[in-house]
Amino acid sequence: MLVSHLPNMERATSDLKFRWRVRDLIILLAFWQCILMTLCLLYFLHNQSVDLDRQRLVNLENARFSRDSGDFHSRLKATLKPPTKKGEEEARFIKNIITEAPVIGEEIKSLPGYISIIGNKTLHMTCRTCSLVSSSGQLSGKGAGADIDDADCVLRMNAAPVKGYEEDVGYRTTARIIGHPNLQKSLEEDEDMKQEILDDQNTRTDFVIIPWLYEVDINQTSDPVYLLAKNYSKEYPSVEFYLFTKEKLQETGREFERQVGMTRKEAHTWFSTGFVTMLFAIDICGKIDVYGLPPENYCQSHPNSKICTITTTTPSIN
Template identity: 40%
Template sequence: MRRFYILLTVGALCTCFTFYYINRYGKQLGSPVPVKANIRQENKQKIQKLEGIDKYVTIDQEEMFALRCNKCAIISNSGRLLKTGAGREIDETECVIRMNTSPTKGFEQDVGSKTTIRVIGHANLKKLQSMSAILEEFFSDPKTKTKHLIVAWLYMTHVNKTSNPHYKTTRILSKMYPGISFYVPTLESMQKAELIFKKETDITRKNANTWFTTGWLTMLLAIATCKNIAVYGMLEHHHCQNHMNDPTLYHYYNPKDGKECQYYKRSEESLAWGHLFITEKAIFENWAKQAPITFHHPFWNISGTSSSSLDTPFITKYRYRYKHFQRFSKLGTIPNLHTHAHITSQSGAFQMKVILIVFCLPFLFLMGCICCF
């Protein structure tokens, strides 16, 4: 009878501790809790004066990018531009900025044909070399060729000018088309882009395991280059969360590239790879409250002047996972979640194992000892 009461007491204590733990932390084992990001409420002047972000230099390192425009149009590659009839309005803009390998031929009515600046992410350079029709359109045809081509390093800050294959490709293209000004970012420009991302999200790009999108670097360039910016074909950050079955194409010129919202969702919810399309657009909305940036096709209904907290899928998921990882690892810095994916990918299951180990094993041990005596 004495052993029975001892077992009953130990079992009750184990149960009480287990319920205490679940009651205190159990709510965090389910859906992530909203987290407010550390957003800097910069004023309009600070947004417009991103010193160093526009420091691009010609491939021969002799001339800095110095173009300045009163008004710029940034043309996205989204299928949202189809059937908008925005081509004439775009071509009437003083400076038109396009991205990557998006063509205009065959789509002039909706996207126009004029190109002042084309920003190409470095990962697209090799593909560009093999696209003869696109090379003709971008660099030779007087109606469609760009005046300035800017290569954006999507994840690199230090680039070896002699051995880097993307730099070599840029050099080859610049020699093939001497009438076009080819620019590459300076170290200062890329460091500034990294710093701005860190200030806006409170996470380094490296720890977020992301590449910058070409759109992110294009927007930074436009803010430094243009007094007024009109963006065409870019959706609001919350659109895909509310319309996951939206059939709009990711690229207006290639149906094989899939649906826009589906790709955004896959990238945004990954902690180990991909672009942060939705998070970047939430940041753009905050900037548009402080600087002359407008959005068309679709129109963004932006109100107020204060920056909103970032509650995008990536930000919420990252901070939720980090919070639990830090509790058990006792790390003092934000971890790289790709490196520690074996722990963070199943944080809820991991915590339940801790519960069993901390509270239930001692009970089993004591029960075994009592039975032996």
């Protein structure tokens, strides 16, 4: 009798084991489905965060200085400069910015936010009109040189060349704003450019302004960029070298946060040379003509333009 029940017991045991396997398989599938859904959600949230950060950084690069963005920029009005000939505005990207800075006659303002490397002197500089020339290369072949040189002061960024391009970018340079990571790359590693910017009487600048793009405290005894700038200031006495003060860099950080909606560290980036150059120009100029930077909405109306399809990589600085 016992023997006759053995097949039934084996069958029941086999069915039970099968059910357990099915149950385990269902649990395993549910587990991996949860893992997959979690990964998809994290990926989606990450992309949303990246898109938000990217948009905020784009807002920064567009340099949209609002009249409501605090005392520092409450004195700004920006309008496009009327073109003197058909197509000039689009081709040359000229933006006219009028500040309400106290520029009175020939009075020279003292600017406590900028201090010389030699002697710790405060910068004294005032310009009724300024040409701010970008280093984008968009002025090539546009013949803007005479207009650029017509301003009281000509401001250039980093190592944008002048020699050989005078018809398009002018030949005068009042001040070069060189972001501190670019100083060695632009000058120490390029002897011709160093001679053009610091030595050649026809092309050299009067001032070199060096903003630290991702630091506030500068070690003046060991920082290699500071020591390099100090050596240049001794080697080329005809050119005056100035730094942003610690307070000015802190003010720049606050302005960055107002424009972008997050701190520089939260954005994992550094200040762009264009950003700090515009802040410098606002400090010293009564009227600014910006050359070579497209208007804010240019890429919306010209999506196929070369400058709107270039992919750039923003360095990550903690």
